[in-house]
Amino acid sequence: MAFTLYSLLQAALLCVNAIAVLHEERFLKNIGWGTDQGIGGFGEEPGIKSQLMNLIRSVRTVMRVPLIIVNSVTIVLLLLFG
Amino acid sequence: MAYHSGYGAHGSKHRTRAAPDSPPLFDDTSGGYSSHPGGYPAPGADVAFSVNHLLGDPVANMAMAYGSSIASQGKDIVHKELHRFVSVNKLKYFFAVDTAYVAKKLGLLVFPYTHQNWKMQYSHDVPLPPRKDLNAPDLYIPTMAFITYVLLAGTALGIQKRFSPEVLGLCASTALVWVFMEVLALLLGLYLATVRSELSTFHLLAYSGYKYVGMILSVITGLLFGSDGYYVALAWTSSALMYFIVRSLRTAALGPDSMGGPAPGQRLQLYLTLGAAAFQPLIIYWLTFHLVR
Numbered sequence: 001m002a003f004t005l006y007s008l009l010q011a012a013l014l015c016v017n018a019i020a021v022l023h024e025e026r027f028l029k030n031i032g033w034g035t036d037q038g039i040g041g042f043g044e045e046p047g048i049k050s051q052l053m054n055l056i057r058s059v060r061t062v063m064r065v066p067l068i069i070v071n072s073v074t075i076v077l078l079l080l081f082g
Numbered sequence: 083m084a085y086h087s088g089y090g091a092h093g094s095k096h097r098t099r100a101a102p103d104s105p106p107l108f109d110d111t112s113g114g115y116s117s118h119p120g121g122y123p124a125p126g127a128d129v130a131f132s133v134n135h136l137l138g139d140p141v142a143n144m145a146m147a148y149g150s151s152i153a154s155q156g157k158d159i160v161h162k163e164l165h166r167f168v169s170v171n172k173l174k175y176f177f178a179v180d181t182a183y184v185a186k187k188l189g190l191l192v193f194p195y196t197h198q199n200w201k202m203q204y205s206h207d208v209p210l211p212p213r214k215d216l217n218a219p220d221l222y223i224p225t226m227a228f229i230t231y232v233l234l235a236g237t238a239l240g241i242q243k244r245f246s247p248e249v250l251g252l253c254a255s256t257a258l259v260w261v262f263m264e265v266l267a268l269l270l271g272l273y274l275a276t277v278r279s280e281l282s283t284f285h286l287l288a289y290s291g292y293k294y295v296g297m298i299l300s301v302i303t304g305l306l307f308g309s310d311g312y313y314v315a316l317a318w319t320s321s322a323l324m325y326f327i328v329r330s331l332r333t334a335a336l337g338p339d340s341m342g343g344p345a346p347g348q349r350l351q352l353y354l355t356l357g358a359a360a361f362q363p364l365i366i367y368w369l370t371f372h373l374v375r
Contacts, residue, residue: 003255003259003260004252004255004256004259005255005258005259048274048350051273051274055274
């Protein structure tokens with residue numbers, strides 16, 4: 001497996017796209033990973049599941065706009081340069 | 083005789099021809115600047131004057147002054163952006179090493195079994211730099227080891243007559259990408275396990291970069307002693323590195339006040355450390371076996 005930095009960027013872009021595509025209402029709530037089902041109060045340490053849900057929610061919120069830009073740029077570049 | 087006269091005639095012809103246009107063996111920069119337009123400006127205070135005199139063109143002078151101001155502005159911008167992303171002071175901490183530290187640390191990486199005290203020392207809650215504390219991680223060894231690994235990979239491929247410059251770049255970027263992925267996985271694991279430690283990204287980068295030393299030793303032994311030597315060195319450096327990582331991460335992740343945290347966090351942290359340690363021999367094997375075939 002020979003990696004170039006470009007393949008790392010491509011893999012990262014695809015992973016972030018995959019996280020961004022998870023729909024809040026149709027999918028995450030049905031498997032119990034919705035963001036309003038996770039916050040367990042301020043007392044104890046949050047478990048792995050709530051940490052993961054927080055991570056997914058924050059990635060989706062933060063990366064929504066940059067993903068649009070980066071995806072468009074990637075599509076144009078791939079169309080032009082193959 | 084004829085020969086001599088011919089030579090003489092040639093000589094006179096050569097002499098008469100030589101005077102106007104014999105090419106000088108070196109540029110005469112003693113006096114006139116205008117003789118060689120691109121040439122050496124005089125040192126000292128004559129530089130500006132000579133530049134004016136050289137170009138003799140006010141527009142070109144302005145262009146040069148503009149260009150140099152643009153360059154300095156660009157340098158400032160680069161510095162500012164770099165300071166925004168990478169805290170240079172924190173980075174400098176990792177490179178504050180000296181020769182004795184490097185030698186002892188390399189010995190520790192190869193034979194960590196007799197080292198007693200793995201705790202990092204602090205002075206007023208600030209970790210001591212690597213110069214004063216053997217247990218502190220540094221980035222100098224991983225950087226140098228990475229460069230050495232890339233050069234060694236080129237040498238090994240050259241010995242097997244499989245070398246080409248693209249392969250060298252590919253090797254370097256592959257190794258770098260694996261280290262980045264390992265650091266990202268460790269960061270993700272630490273975030274999920276809510277371990278409150280002072281392990282910053284650079285600490286993890288340092289601990290992940292120590293495997294390059296094991297890779298270099300395995301490749302060198304493989305080149306010198308063949309395939310068997312490679313496997314022996316691989317086993318030895320893997321076990322030493324695993325022991326080193328487990329001991330270092332357990333004491334480092336606990337932090338200066340060694341709180342420990344609740345039980346599931348502790349267990350997750352242990353699994354994380356063991357997973358990181360178990361990953362090392364795999365990656366060392368993966369990145370080096372194609373060099374010692």
